[in-house]
Amino acid sequence: xxxxxxxxxxxxxxxxxxxxxxxxxxxxxxxxxxxxxxxxxxxxxxxxxxxxxxxxxxxxxxxxxxxxxxxxxxxxxxxxxxxxxxxxxxxx
Ligand SMILES: [Zn+2]
Numbered sequence: 575x576x577x578x579x580x581x582x583x584x585x586x587x588x589x590x591x592x593x594x595x596x597x598x599x600x601x602x603x604x605x606x607x608x609x610x611x612x613x614x615x616x617x618x619x620x621x622x623x624x625x626x627x628x629x630x631x632x633x634x635x636x637x638x639x640x641x642x643x644x645x646x647x648x649x650x651x652x653x654x655x656x657x658x659x660x661x662x663x664x665x666x
Contacts, residue, residue, distance in 0.1 A: 594623065595655050602632055610640050622663045624651035629663040 602614035612634045619628040629651065633642065636659065649665040 595653060595661055598623070599632070599634070605631070610637050611635050611642075622651050622665070623653055624663060625665075627665065630666050631664045633662040633664070635660045635662070 598620065599614060601618060601620055603617045604612070605615050606613040614632040614634070616629050616631065621627065622629040630648075642662070646666065651663040651665070653661045653663070655661060
């Protein structure tokens with residue numbers, strides 16, 4: 575991805591975690607998007623903000639309550655943006 579203005583904000587200050595979550599989404603490949611959630615695939619091995627290991631998928635929940643049906647047992651890491659929306663990072 576070569577967004578000119580998505581330049582390297584060299585983190586001189588650990589600003590808000592929330593902003594980096596939004597930014598992180600820009601580097602992921604959208605897979606599914608509906609009214610309850612959006613799913614993105616991590617095709618470039620970006621590190622999970624929670625545990626630092628590359629994750630497989632990011633699931634962004636768009637509603638206060640959402641049910642996920644997972645087809646496999648997997649590890650999940652969770653973060654939230656400034657609106658309190660959960661961001662789930664899956665590790666297979
Ligand atoms: Zn993780």
